[in-house]
Amino acid sequence: MTTKLFGEPVQRREDPRLLTGQGRYLDDLGSGALAAAFVRSPHAHARIRDIDVSGALDVDGLVAIYTWEDLPPRVAEPLPLLIPHPALTHGRTAYPLARDTVRHVGEPVVMVVARDRYLAEDACALIRVDYEPLKPVVGVEEALVGAHRVHEDVPGNVGAHLVQEVPSARGRTAAEEIEAAPHSLSFRLDIERSASMPLEGRGVYARWDPDDRSLRVYSSTQTSTSVRMALAAKLGLPLPSVEVIAPDVGGGFGVKIVHPWPEEVLIPWAAMLLDREIKWTEDRREHFVSSAHERGQVQHVKVGFDDEGRVLGLDVTILHDHGAYTPYGIIVPIVTATQLLGPYKIGAYRVEFSSIYTNTVQVTPYRGAGRPQGVFCMERTMDRIAAYLGLDRTAVRAANFIQPEEFPYDQGMMFQDGRPLIYDSGNYPESLRMLKELIGWDSFEERRAAAAAEGRRIGIGIGCYVEGTGVGPYEGGHVQITSDGRVHVSTGLTSQGQGHETVFAQIAATELGVPIERVSVVTGDTRRFGYAVGTFASRAAVMSGNAIALACRKVREKALRIAADALEADPADLEIDDGIVHVAGTPTASIPLATVAVLANPLRYAFDEEARRATQFTGTAALDRPPVAEGQEPGLEGRDYYSPVRSTFASGMHAAIVETDPGTAEIKILRYAVVHDCGKLINPMIVEGQIHGGVAQGVGGALYERMVYDSHGQLLNASFMDFLMPYATEVPRIETAHLETPSPLNPLGIKGAGEAGVIPVPAVIASAIEDAEGIPITRMPISPSELHELRLRRPPG
Amino acid sequence: MKPPPFDHHAPRDLGAALAALAEAGARGKVLAGGQSLIPMLNMRLAAPEHLIDINGVAELDTLEAGPAGVTVGALARHSRVERSAEAAEAQPLLGQALRLVAHPAIRNRGTVVGSLVHADPAAELPAVLALLGGSVRLARAGAAPRDVPAAEFFTGPMESAVRPGELAVSAFFPAPPPRSGTAFREVARRHGDYALAGVAALVALDDDLRVAQARVACVGVGPVPLVLDVTEESAGDDWAAAARAVRERAEPEDDIHATAGYRRHLAGVLAEQALREAALEGRANA
Structure with missing residues (x-):
């Protein structure tokens, strides 16, 4: 039996439980508990004069x-x-x-x-x-006028304002570069609200x-x-x-x-x-x-570029709708501002955002966490440049790529973890080559012509992104091998169905040389592990995965040392296979990890046959040394932490072919292709599953989801009747190819994959619709009704 | 999202159901498939004091198909009617429409008569009943049942001719005329959603296979299904002219999913498609 499971498409170990209704969710607990319910405000903005509870006092x-x-x-x-x-x-x-x-x-x-x-x-x-x-404030532009305030002591409703400026290599500002550039464009983009x-x-x-x-x-x-x-x-x-x-x-x-x-x-x-x-x-x-919403930005873009489409200067002003409160700070607009740069090296960059209060639900990170907005901005810009210059859209992107030999690449900004925005590794030209091949980019014009001959209208679109993943400060892992040979892994961050029980077990099984069936994983339980940050920012595999690997290495080292004593061998000559420690080349000289675990814990009391072997009169102990050696601890267990110097940067490129119905203006995704690079893959099947789920949410953001507030601050579509998330019928089959450029920053060489799928989708679909229709697409999502109205407004000719 | 208190009545026969409804009057609601009523209760948008649950009234679980048409009892689920070969034979439009009603899980529970009584202006079945000139039979305790023609049954958005104390016991969908075809076309935001606009079409042909009668019923473009006779415009298979007539007479409104203009446009596009398809089927049937 192989125990080298890292990199294998191991079936998700949590699925039998979760898919057969055996999961234990919050509402499955506490059946005898009292219940709470809340009276919630029906007004977007109001002063509370009085609360009269007397009518409720007689409720049985x-x-x-x-x-x-x-x-x-x-x-x-x-x-x-x-x-x-x-x-x-x-x-x-x-x-x-x-x-x-x-x-x-x-x-x-x-x-x-x-x-x-x-x-x-x-x-x-x-x-x-x-x-x-009170007068409600709805919409960032109305809020900025400042006629009414969400918070009395916040003038202009501006909670935060940040300008970041990265000069070009020749020391010019973005404004100067744009002014001096051979070509320039400016336009506005709008991104709707959505929610997790x-x-x-x-x-x-x-x-x-x-x-x-x-x-x-x-x-x-x-x-x-x-x-x-x-x-x-x-x-x-x-x-x-x-x-x-x-x-x-x-x-x-x-x-x-x-x-x-x-x-x-x-x-x-x-x-x-x-x-x-x-x-x-x-x-x-x-x-x-x-709870909370996200997305929701207005962006004003100015870009200057040369004849090849190289961006010489980029100036983006972002109005970020923060809703009524800022419990999570300004992480979302910071991520937008920094991750907007994607896989590109641009001349000079200036980004300014205002984080604006409105009388709506607060805005906090939702999968992608500001990146879909930033990628929408940059990728719409790339398409604009290509259209202006009459160049292939992929050529313009390629002209701006950071090259493989330029890593580590410093974008000259501060990232969301307060550390420098330095990309650790990547291969963007190869990623683009793979994507073009996967989707058939170069033969698309033939396909378009064939469709047109049938009266059908199709278009192709592309979007690229870079995602800073695995932000610190740290995560930890604890690994214990008990005397039955079982391996108990725990980490403090939490799971929401990602497959942690599987991938962390794969890591432990591989590091320790034990069958995965003997490994169990517990997450998010402070009784088991008290030090953790949490699950967000595509960080669980990078942070806890590496911490668990490091903890396993400690345990392995201890196991080999104890086994070496027992086998009278040199630890360096020992291997662990299938849960058994043996001398390399001499399979008979072996000892099960279970026995090592017994020996690791010197006992006075024998409570079972296994324990007997570790008691004091068995005659195995060296009598000139303490039972627990100095500097050692009893038990076969280890704990370690992983704390990265900075984030590791995953990347990907998506392409789609869409069909727009000339009569009904319905939009259908015919093909969807993904090239994805998250460094070393722990489990390619789980990574693909993450991508599929992300793309599905991205399709929601591109074609369906919006939070419709009226001018009174009432959310008009607060139900699944009217807030449209894509069904399985709206999500295309997703074709995936993986590229692996390992991260040099962590022991396992991995990067995060959790959010990736969602990030470029609105940009990709906008690109494809624009290609099919020949109408600039400047806002997401887009509905058939909106496409119809855009067609009516299309300038003649 | 928990309903306020109500009394649950579970009659086992029609007489007991009518008696319970008569007693409850305006404070009562009939529970059949519950696909609309239960969410409304949970959101406290409806708060009837009495729920008269007819799911135990076996005599209402009927489906009869014959040369005259299809009679659907109050407990017949969408899926039963959808899968019935006899019903499809007697009135093909029923099956064509039912395939577009929500999702299988909803069709397994929801009832045809319940959908008619709910009278959602975006729903398919009211349009089918209206296009075919069908009727709904209403019963009340101590009185003879009355048959209400479709044209009088739908009185407004989510409003029907059912009075307090009355139970819609069945609906009758007449068979199509000879040498005719039907079709249902709609556009929904997502598969199975209520349509932004939809058109049911019926085209009957004369002995020379020319258009003798062309009618459409449009959903989503007015407070009740909009039935239009476009026979004149359709002469010579001029479906585009018929579509223009539909566009001109539709009175849609804006909502969060679509503009009125788009719905009007859609009604035209879908009418043209549905009429063409119905005529094709009519000629195939001739």
């Missing part, structure tokens, strides 16, 4: 009703601003329950606890909140043990360790008395990295106060109006 099964005034000091404070930044001069976060003002529809105002959720909602319906409506929209919404379930004075909280979160620290601080509990567990989580896509949510603080607080188990499970309507 009511346990408690809380408003802001009921909260103790620390809980009553505004929620934390998680990622401060000097440019975020006016960062604002919400109170867990609205204090005196509501700033978006859906903001929680009153919490009700009752015997079950039905009764809690009945009580909510009977609570009367007297609101004084995981299948499972948020949820919290809290149990207080009054005797032990300890709190256990289950949360559908992307970071259990940080929720734990936040709760200990908010509730005044010692950290060791708080346990936070992320059970199976039905998707996160970014929204669940935000923490602590109001409900995440209030439910544990009420559980302690009432000494009762309480659970809150977010429903879909709550998720639409009370």
Whole structure:
């Protein structure tokens, strides 16, 4: 049996559980718990004059009703601003329950606890909140005018303003380069709002043990360790008395990295106060109006370029709609501003963004986290340049690529981790060559002509991106081999279905030389591993994968040392295969890892046959040394951490062929091709699955998803009836090719792959529609109705 | 998203169902397939005090097809009608439309009569009933049932002629005339969504296979299915002229998914396609 599983398409070990309904999601827990429900603001902007709960007091099964005034000091404070930044001069976060003002529809105002959720909602319906409506601010451009303020003390509604300028090699600014360039263009782009929209919404379930004075909280979160620290601080509990567990989580896509949510603080607080188990499970309507959205930018682009399409100067001004609050800082616009550069070296770059408050749901990272916007900007720019110069769109891109020999390549900016934006490795020309071959770029004109002969209209599009993945500060891994030969791996970051149980087991099995069946993986449980950051930024494989590999190497080294003693061999001559340590070339001189684990833990008491071997009168111990050698610890286990100097940069290129119906203006994706480079592949099948899911979400952003706010700040499509996510029928078959340029930054040579698939899709589809129709596409998503209207406005000729 | 309290009535026969409905009056709602009502309850958009659940009334689970047409009982699910060879033989448009109704899981539960009573202006089945000139039979306790023709049944968006205390027990879809064909074309944002616009077409031919009658029923372009006779415009198979007539007479509105102008345009495009396809089928049937 081979144990070298790294790189193999191992079947997902979590799937039998997850696909047969055996998963253990938040709402599967705590069936006897009390339920919470919330009265949420129906107004986008209003002052709360009075809250009258008297009508709800007679509801059978009511346990408690809380408003802001009921909260103790620390809980009553505004929620934390998680990622401060000097440019975020006016960062604002919400109170867990609205204090005196509501700033978006859906903001929680009153919490009700009752015997079950039905009764809690009945009580909510009977609570009367007297609101004084204020003028709502909707849309970044209206917000910038500043006639009305989302926050009274934030003039112009600007929460953050940041200008970054990278001069050209000859020391000129972007403005100077554009001015001096042979050609220049300027245009505006619009990107709609969308949202993570995981299948499972948020949820919290809290149990207080009054005797032990300890709190256990289950949360559908992307970071259990940080929720734990936040709760200990908010509730005044010692950290060791708080346990936070992320059970199976039905998707996160970014929204669940935000923490602590109001409900995440209030439910544990009420559980302690009432000494009762309480659970809150977010429903879909709550998720639409009370969690977070993303995308949502207006971009003004100026570009100067030469005859070959080389960008000499690029100036982008971004208006970023941040919604009502900024709990996650300005990570999204920072990522847009930095990742906009993609695989290109451009002359001079100036990017300016304003992060603007509106009376809408707050904006925090959603898979891609600002990159789809940046890539849309850059790739639309590349297509504009090609159209202007009459060049092939791939030729313009190739003219701007960073070349393979230019790595590490310093883009001269600061990335979202506060570290330099230095690309570690990549091969963009090869990636483009593979993509053109995969999609048949060079023979497309024949295909177009054949379609046209049948009265059909088709177009081809392309989009390239670079993604900074695996941001720090660190993750850790713990590996323990027990005396039954089983390997127990744990890491602190959380899983939302990505396949961590499989890939981390592949890494451990490969490093330790054990069958994967003997490896089990636990994530996101602070009882098992307390130090972690979380799952976001395509970082789990890079961060925890490397940490687990390093921890395995420690364990392996210890196992070989103990085995060497037992076998009277040199550790350097030992190998581990199929869970058995043996002398290289002498298979009979061997000892199972299970036995090594027994020997690693010198015992006084024999509780079973295995343990007998490690007790004190077996005569195997060297009597001139302590049973546990100096500097060593009992047990066959190891712990290690991986902390990268900076992010590692994955990349990819997508192409699509679309058909637009000349009559109905329907848009159909005929083919979708992906070339993807995330360094060394741990499991190509899982990487492809990640790409498929990402592309599906990208199709949503390109053709379907928008958050339709009216001028009153009401979200008009807050249900799956009207917020259109693609079904399987709308997602094309995805053709994938992998390129592997290993990262020099980490021991496994890997880069992140989680977000990749989603990033360029709107740009690719826009490129293809533009090619089919000959109409500039400047906004995403685009619907058949919008394409029809664009056709009507098409200038004659 | 939990419904407010209600009393659940589970009658086992039609008499008991009508009695429960009569007692509940305007405070009662009929639960059949529940594909629209249950979400509305969960979102507290509807709060009836009594739910009269007819799923146990076996005598309403009927489907009869004959030379005159197809009669669908109140409990017959979409999928049963969709898969019935007899129904397809007696009135092909039913199957053509049902394939476009939502998704299989919804069709397995939702009922044809329930869809008619729900009267969504973007739904397919009201247009089918309207185009064919069918009717809905309404029963009430202690009175003779009344048959309401399609033209009077749909009174507004999500509004039908059903009065409090009445139960729609069946719907009748008349058979097509001889030498005729039907077709249903629609455009939805996603597979199975409510249509942005859709057109059901019926074309009947004379002995010389010329257009004797051409009618369309459009969905999504007005408060109720818009039935138009385009026989005159269609003379000589001039489907483009018929489409122009449809465009001119459609009165769509803007919503978040499409502009009124696009819907009007679509109604024309789809009418042309549906009429052409129906005529083709009519000639094949002749």
